[in-house]
Amino acid sequence: MPTPPRLRAAALTTTALVLTSVLAGCGDDSQDEDLSAQKLSWKDCPAPSRAEGGGDAPSPLPGDEEWQCTTLKVPLDWAKPKGDTIGLALIRAKASGAEDKRIGSLVFNFGGPGVSGVTTLPAFGTDYAKLRTRYDLVSFDPRGVGRSAPVECLNDPQLDVYFEQDWTPDDSAERASLLDDTKEFNAACEENSRKTLPHVRTTDAARDMDLMRQVLGDDKLHYFGISYGTELGGVYAHLFPKHVGRAVFDAVVDPTQSSEQGSLGQAEGFQLALDNFAEDCTSQPTDCPVGDTAQDVRNRIAALLADLDSRPIPGIGQRVLTQTAATNGIVQALYSKDLWEYLTEGLEQAYDGHGSILMLLSDSLNGRSENGEYSNIAAANISINCADDKPRYTSADVERKLPEFRAASPLFGDFIAWSMVACTNWAVAGAADHPDVSATGSAPILVVGNTGDPATPYEGARKMAKALGAGVGVELTYKGQGHGAYDSKNKCVQDAVNGYLLNGKVPAAGTVCS
Template identity: 80%
Template sequence: MPNPSRLRAAALTTAVLLSSVLAGCGDGGKDDEDLTAQKLSWEDCPAPSAAEGGGAAPSPLPNGGDWQCATMKAPLDWSDPKGDTIDLALIRAKASGDESKRIGSLIFNFGGPGGSGVTTLPAFGEDYAALRTRYDLVSFDPRGVGRSAPVECESDQQLDAYFQQDATPDDSAERTKLLDNTRQFNAACEKNSKRILPHVRTTDAARDLDLMREVLGDDKLYYFGISYGTELGGVYAHLFPKNVGRAVFDAVVDPTQNPEQGSLGQAKGFQLALDNFAEDCTSKEELCPVGDSPQDVKDRIAQLLKDLDRKPIPGIFPRQLTQTAATNGIAQALYSKEFWQYLTEGLQEAYDGDGRILMSLSDSMNGRNDNGEYSNIAAANVSINCADDRPRYNADYVERKLPEFRAASPLFGDFLAWGMVSCTDWAVPGAADHPDVSAPGSAPILVVGNTGDPATPYEGARRMVEALGKGVGVELTYKGQGHGSYDSKNKCVQGAVNGYLLNGKVPAAGTVCT
């Protein structure tokens, strides 16, 4: 089932969900027109679709200016560019500064895979005000996501049951049920989205990016990728190295790892984040309400999960907080230090028999809003990952690997190990063991790693730099907490990123921000 091992969501996407029709595959017709010559029709943005998560249309920017939306046609199948097309949803805020100093469009991908850029960018547009002085800020729903030919799998009612299931089986009966539920989910994706499933690979999205660059009128791609967005950016740089202008990768996916290695790395990353949370809570002058020492905090959480496995507690009516939902909610809160207060409150209430806060955190990870409706982030996440990743892991293989995962994280090990079965029996074969991001001839790419990142561990930044190739990747280290660095508002990080994107000033390789 989808969980943090597959859901490489950016912290920004997470926060959108916390604060909380379906578009088809275009007209499906033939389009003999050169797609690079299409003209976008920018209009006021509608309210987000159900697949984007619902809600209200984006509010005007605080310092003036409205968000505008458009659709861009792209080939359904990039191996047949003159064939059927799909519509990709775009959003922009036009540059606020002197038109004569405008550089072009800065395209954002906030991660997932499966996150809607159309809903995420306006929620955090103010954070990028400095970049907007010289760029149009642009984001999009990648193919299979939101309004862009969204993958559809199970219904809201089915997803409620799916996310309540026991994702860490303790016996053969629980194991069989988990595998049956996974097959049922995957079969629903094939039944409801058979047409789009073969065409949601990251290489397809990278080709969409290059088409977007041309349609927006830029000679080079100016790009800001976060979390999975760094993988998409790396694949783009590999396919189109000469078209890279200025690019920033933040919260970096390790491009050298296969899914198993990535899941194991996340087990270590989330355990580190939990250790840091426990240390922070118990190091303050006031008493930590969820434990007397770092180890006591972790022991009490482990006992809570063990108790929930035996007997769930009331969550958001009529659902109950299960062991799986609680684990998912804890992981969600570890994405950002700003969410640690919610984790503390959620644990306090759960110890008293009230699971609502932890369930709300889990719901945000899964894309469920207060009305009980799900975005398609989980469906898109599984679909893109399974189309990208060649390995297929069965239950016997996972059980052999459990000791290694438990050693990496007593709390998250089982959860992340069993997440590896999500692509078993998937309808579309995976493309590769890991993405190719080698980009000889590309312009410099600023690669920002956070030492306390749980979801994309810090080591991935160095490996991305090495994989991009000599003279391309430039590493910047942020000694902080949470998923991502720029959104931490650290002045050193933002100064380095803004200096590069706005003025082309490449920071010295190995720069460290604290």
């Protein structure tokens, strides 16, 4: 997709906002200071930068306590720790409970890769009120993201064109156009972010987190990783098993898969989510406005997308809703059951020839604000994925795999399969076929899988728990819908997670919540 090769985004924050500063760059001077001894200067948070998505400064916490922000200095190149540095943007909410009950800092990563923790944590801050009673809640913009030496590729008008391109080419001319546009995007990333691109791997971010742990004054890293954040957490546990404190992985990436296998799993996952949406809509007491039966819903969506391939409909302003934008909008709505009502409204509207709702959803997934400015989520997502993932797929590779992807998802198969060409001609070699998350000697890590998760299919939780190692990965199953489990507000899930993070009580392996 336009945020390939694996669409790992935790993109609900922007959707919720749509529907209801100076960038920290690379330092040129080498340094001899001990970065672990640096002192953080916490201040009131500024409004989010353009790369973070813009908008207003975070609203005060309950009791009118302000969010606090700072910058952590880290090496640009961890192989040269005394060389150039970059600044990582951090945000925190200080613990609300008694100081003698405080455990330390709880560090969040919300996924993507490419999601700004500095903007996401305040958006969901009240959801973690219980955790805040004993922790400072902390998040950050990982390197290459938001205010942390952001990767830059195309400008806003160019991105509008890029996200409208046809990601399901039907003939040689359309395939050539897709490959040319991808090559242009990748060349722009290299031209505008040449110094940063080699240093945005997940292993780099994991080393940043260990320095963060030290500077925050914690002996152990207490961690809450969501979506791609589970991969980051697994890599951290592999590199620093003795430094892992209480950790939770929610919406779990399968660490054993190649990027091709991950893409195929997502095709299956989004098809399952669409099937669940169709079944839910047509099983209600009132008529489903987008189909009479679940199969009818699927057929009508497929017909809509086929029509949009050659005949886009009016979208927002002068922009039209293309097949690509409509598919993106559907994907975005499948991230959460809370968004299914918008998907229903968007489809109903599109059947009548108007595409504004599906376009709003698509814009949200791509990081586009209402004023036409893009965050750098797409640039960061591609840069981190391509730096991490070793395989480079050609057009011929994709064409050979299309039957398998179409079998996995009649609706999304082609779309997701062609996303695998995103790293072709990338300036930096990929690190590995898949991450190493083995973590012998680590404290227990609670691994939470959701049976209806489209973006990180449920099987990934079991694979992660096994890969972490015996006595480390503890699996918990949530029988639900949407991307992730804790933010579903399911009491069983939240009690289990809170019990571990707050009181150190590890749930029994194999616990099931519904």
